[in-house]
Amino acid sequence: MTTLIINIKLLVNTREESILLRGKALADLPAIENAFVLIEDGIIAALGHMYELDWMVPHPPKNIVDASDQIVLPCWCDSHTHLVFAGSREAEFVDKINGLSYAEIAERGGGILNSARKIQQATEENLYTDALYRLKELTLLGTGAIEIKSGYGLSVADELKMLRVIKKLKEQSGLLIKATFLGAHTYPLAYKDNHQGYIDLIINEMLPVIAAEKLADYIDVFCEKGFFSAEETDTICKAGAAYGLKPKLHVNQLNSIGGIDIGIANQAVSLDHLETLTPDDIKKLSGYAGVCTLLPTAAFFLRMAYQPARALIDAGAAVALASDYNPGSSPSGNMNFVTAISCIQMKMLPEEVINAATINGAFAMEAASEVGSISVGKRANLIFARPIPSLAYLFYSFASNHIQRIMISGEWVN
Ligand code: NIG
Ligand code: FE
Numbered sequence: 001m002t003t004l005i006i007n008i009k010l011l012v013n014t015r016e017e018s019i020l021l022r023g024k025a026l027a028d029l030p031a032i033e034n035a036f037v038l039i040e041d042g043i044i045a046a047l048g049h050m051y052e053l054d055w056m057v058p059h060p061p062k063n064i065v066d067a068s069d070q071i072v073l074p075c076w077c078d079s080h081t082h083l084v085f086a087g088s089r090e091a092e093f094v095d096k097i098n099g100l101s102y103a104e105i106a107e108r109g110g111g112i113l114n115s116a117r118k119i120q121q122a123t124e125e126n127l128y129t130d131a132l133y134r135l136k137e138l139t140l141l142g143t144g145a146i147e148i149k150s151g152y153g154l155s156v157a158d159e160l161k162m163l164r165v166i167k168k169l170k171e172q173s174g175l176l177i178k179a180t181f182l183g184a185h186t187y188p189l190a191y192k193d194n195h196q197g198y199i200d201l202i203i204n205e206m207l208p209v210i211a212a213e214k215l216a217d218y219i220d221v222f223c224e225k226g227f228f229s230a231e232e233t234d235t236i237c238k239a240g241a242a243y244g245l246k247p248k249l250h251v252n253q254l255n256s257i258g259g260i261d262i263g264i265a266n267q268a269v270s271l272d273h274l275e276t277l278t279p280d281d282i283k284k285l286s287g288y289a290g291v292c293t294l295l296p297t298a299a300f301f302l303r304m305a306y307q308p309a310r311a312l313i314d315a316g317a318a319v320a321l322a323s324d325y326n327p328g329s330s331p332s333g334n335m336n337f338v339t340a341i342s343c344i345q346m347k348m349l350p351e352e353v354i355n356a357a358t359i360n361g362a363f364a365m366e367a368a369s370e371v372g373s374i375s376v377g378k379r380a381n382l383i384f385a386r387p388i389p390s391l392a393y394l395f396y397s398f399a400s401n402h403i404q405r406i407m408i409s410g411e412w413v414n
Contacts, residue, residue: 160209
């Protein structure tokens, strides 16, 4: 099918070339006023100013959409989520309001192990249905590409179960999805005092099956005090690399324990979280070739200091924004809130948050040739905003829904 969208008030993030944006370049947001987009078979075939329409599209199709008064953006690329989970953890949320610490909640069997028990009891079918429902909700909120991690299985059978659910979502949802194996999310109780035993399980029992069934694109480790040390993270990254899985790592959420060095040495595609950075860490990240993925809603929900986005960008780092959607630290995958909070609390500019949540998010899942900007040859994944006075209004007027409709691969989502 061919669709022509005309009279677009502002067409945002139009790029001929997709490059990972670092430092000052994050504030450059190309856009066309009074624009058109031509879509053929779900792919952007042409775009330009309305005055170029006649010669660029000499034979317009029957299907024409008038987008007067509308700002159109590329859909969000959410490059870090734990979208597949079972149940929810609002009881822990209330316990925290009542003053319980993270350690006390963990002692009561809460946290990641709580979600793991729920996953272990869930069927693959139920996990798929719940995850698909969440994915639909996120699509209507503008997310058009997403990375999803395992990591609540923590046994061979349950990690594989989670990854098979993600594979089915990939095949059936119509969205661009990348899968990440996060067997190293925490040590299961049975391996609390036998770390090497669990690492052996990951390396000898999980990875070979994951590779044989092509269940993952990346490998992740929660590198943190009380979870996986820098050395253990290094071992697991190297084991993943032997199967062609590049790392995307949870580092420096609570402590700076060397995960950044390990990530850089293992050529991680992205280093994620980064709430707790020393000046030396920021220096290292400024020269890091990959993406620094910030997850501000996790800091918001856990009442922590936000990631030092300004310092990272000013040092020249490549910053992306993602939701971290999960039942423990960010029970929302709403990228409109992620971007607004990044402006409000991390002092990122509207142009920077759009780039960080689209083109740089696409780079953080190695999908920039297909998504992340409005470019000829990429998927027609488009957010149509309701009439709003300006682009900055999207983030200033936070928590309202400014989306009128969403197009994924050229089809309207309803
Ligand atoms: O990215 N930090 C590690 N993992 C998740 C939260 C896990 C949970 O509490 O369920 C995160 O924030
Ligand atoms: Fe996470």
